Amino acid sequence: MTDHHAIRPRRRGPRAALASVAVVALAAGTALLYASSANAAESTLGAAAAQTGRYFGAAIAAHKLGDSTYVNILNREFNSVTAENEMKINATEPQQGRFDFSSGDRIVNHAISRGMAVRGHTLAWHSQQPAWMEQMEGSALRQAMLNHVTQVASYYRGKIHSWDVVNEAFDDGNSGARRNSNLQRTGNDWIEAAFRAARAADPGAKLCYNDYNIDNWSWAKTQAAYNLVRDFKQRGVPIDCVGLQSHFNAQSPYPSNYRTTLSSFAALGVDVQITELDIEGSGTAQANAYRGVVNDCLAIARCTGITVWGIRDSDSWRSYGTPLLFDNNGNKKPAYDATLSALNSGTPVPTTAPPTTAPPTTAPPTTAPPTTAPPTTAPPPPGNCSATVSLNQWPGGFVATVRVTAGSSGTNSWAVTMTIPSGAAVTNTWNAQASGSTGSVRFANVSYNGRIGAGQSTEFGFQGTGSGSGMTPSCSSS
Numbered sequence: 045m046t047d048h049h050a051i052r053p054r055r056r057g058p059r060a061a062l063a064s065v066a067v068v069a070l071a072a073g074t075a076l077l078y079a080s081s082a083n084a085a086e087s088t089l090g091a092a093a094a095q096t097g098r099y100f101g102a103a104i105a106a107h108k109l110g111d112s113t114y115v116n117i118l119n120r121e122f123n124s125v126t127a128e129n130e131m132k133i134n135a136t137e138p139q140q141g142r143f144d145f146s147s148g149d150r151i152v153n154h155a156i157s158r159g160m161a162v163r164g165h166t167l168a169w170h171s172q173q174p175a176w177m178e179q180m181e182g183s184a185l186r187q188a189m190l191n192h193v194t195q196v197a198s199y200y201r202g203k204i205h206s207w208d209v210v211n212e213a214f215d216d217g218n219s220g221a222r223r224n225s226n227l228q229r230t231g232n233d234w235i236e237a238a239f240r241a242a243r244a245a246d247p248g249a250k251l252c253y254n255d256y257n258i259d260n261w262s263w264a265k266t267q268a269a270y271n272l273v274r275d276f277k278q279r280g281v282p283i284d285c286v287g288l289q290s291h292f293n294a295q296s297p298y299p300s301n302y303r304t305t306l307s308s309f310a311a312l313g314v315d316v317q318i319t320e321l322d323i324e325g326s327g328t329a330q331a332n333a334y335r336g337v338v339n340d341c342l343a344i345a346r347c348t349g350i351t352v353w354g355i356r357d358s359d360s361w362r363s364y365g366t367p368l369l370f371d372n373n374g375n376k377k378p379a380y381d382a383t384l385s386a387l388n389s390g391t392p393v394p395t396t397a398p399p400t401t402a403p404p405t406t407a408p409p410t411t412a413p414p415t416t417a418p419p420t421t422a423p424p425p426p427g428n429c430s431a432t433v434s435l436n437q438w439p440g441g442f443v444a445t446v447r448v449t450a451g452s453s454g455t456n457s458w459a460v461t462m463t464i465p466s467g468a469a470v471t472n473t474w475n476a477q478a479s480g481s482t483g484s485v486r487f488a489n490v491s492y493n494g495r496i497g498a499g500q501s502t503e504f505g506f507q508g509t510g511s512g513s514g515m516t517p518s519c520s521s522s
Contacts (some may be wrong), residue, residue: 085388089369089380090123090160092387096342099124099161099205099349100387103320105472106130106150108359113374117355124205125155126163126319126351129474133167134174134503136196138475138493140188145199146491152203163319163351164200166208166254167193168238170225175447175501178226186230190241197245206317208254208287209242210235213272216257220268235272236281243282254287254319260299261308273312287319290337291353293365298323298333303340310346320353323379324365331382334369338386345393363471364440364509428453429496431460431517442468442512445505446476446487448519450496455521457494460487460504462517468510476504496521 086092093100101124108114118125129135130147137143155162168189180188197207213235215223222228235253242251253273258266269286276283286309292298299305306316318341323333341347354360358372369380428451436443448458462485464470469481476487493502 086384089121089384089387092384092390093349094123095392096387096390097393098341098347098390099351101125101161101163101349101351102355103128103165103351103353104151104355105359106147109150109154114355114359117370117374119158122160124161124163124349124351125151126165127151128165128354128472129172131164131166131196131200132172133169133177133192134172134475134505137177137192138174138502140174140176141191143195143199145196148200152200156203161205162200162203163317164197164204164207164249165319166211167196167242168209168227168234169211170223170227171212172445172505173226175503178503179501181226182230185226186234186237189227189230189234190237193238193241194245197242197249201246202248204246204249206250206252206285206287207242207246208319209239209251211254212256213253214255214258214265214268216265218264220264222268236276239276239282250284250315251282252285252287252315252317252319253283254289256289256291256320257296258286259288259290259292259296259302259305261301261305266305270308270312273309273314277312277314283314285315285317285348287317289320289353290318291320291322291362291367292333293324293362293367298336302337303343306340306344306347310344314346316341316344316347318347318350321350322353322360322362322365322367324362324367326366327378330367331378334379335382335386338383339389342386342390348393358471361443361472361507362441428521429455429458429519431519433462433515433517435512435515441507441509443505443507444512444515445503446517447501447503448489448496449501450498450521452498454498454500455494455496458489458496458519458521460517460519461485462487462515464508465511465514468508468512470506470508473506474504475502476506478506 086095089100100122102118102122103126104118105128127148130151135147136145152162177185177188213223215221227234239251253269255269257263258269260266273283273286309316318337321337323330325333338350341350352368354368356370356372356374357363357366357368360368369377369383371377429448431446431448433444433446446460448460464482464485470478470485473487475490475493477490479486487504496502
């Protein structure tokens, strides 16, 4: 859950080549790639999961690959990775038609060189869109979205185990309705169109629908996602998996019917992946919840892997809730021991592939998207640049999205300064470099977004603990 888009690897030694083959085999659905012949107790999460034919992964950030404690845990414990922000829309296509894969490549190359699988996150999403996409509507947006899906999936073709093709398309609450996003307003078939484009661009990758709050089988949002997958399977729309984010805390606890949810999705003929797991708490209660989630996954043959959303508590978007398996210093917590024990108790998934059903031949809908023209661009502001901030807050934390707009002369570089409220702190930043984490914090452009044309915009974001209310950005540029 992050709000939060080049250079291809040049040398391919024997280890890298074997790793690439491993990723392709996984993408083709070889569930037992990691399975070993003996079910001995393993000492790491990835190895313990692998002996059951599953993966155990972590979401990672490219800028933390210079942190030795972080990297040592990553390399030792996990056999799959997901980029937290580096493969999202605003990172990979910061300006329309101009793609930047440099940060994503750091993560993908690190993983492949060590034999890890890679989950791609995410191709189409209402959030963390670059400013140019946020301003679009109608057919122009539809075409831009499909081009983005095609270009990014094609670039990483053969390297991605599973893509979160569409992320968080359903509304919160009890309606079960689609989220009223700019993508949804291009026509109700936009999700199908994205999946078809992804399949054409990377036929070997598994294609997933990913969402939060679809863990409890009785919830309307869960049923809405289930009905979407069932419809796609009935009509032959390419979909291979469902991702449950599974962010659990006191307000949204680990549900007693979680296994029912996993098995119900799996019965539709798709894999189930737990994609962003974190469980707030500590001690025995947290350990028991992690053990329960792992056991539920192991009980479902088509639950093919688990990804935790971060490595240490300090790396988490919910660091205040200490929700991960390692503490701030990288020490294993009781939740780690419970997770490893549960994984070691698992048995390999069956080697017999589930029966396949020929997809129906119903043609996809042909309804044209609305032709509403995109909004007109406002005149550029006076001066060098201006900035505005929008907040997504929850108890104890927030995500801030900052839009930087160039004045009439454009910019070659820019910086935004904000005073972070007392008691709050910046924990993670994307599309900018932050100087400091409390008090007056300066955010400067990165290599690909410093140059902004007159009247044009770019965006960056950051995550924080505490409350972000009342921040006023000040922009300067050259």
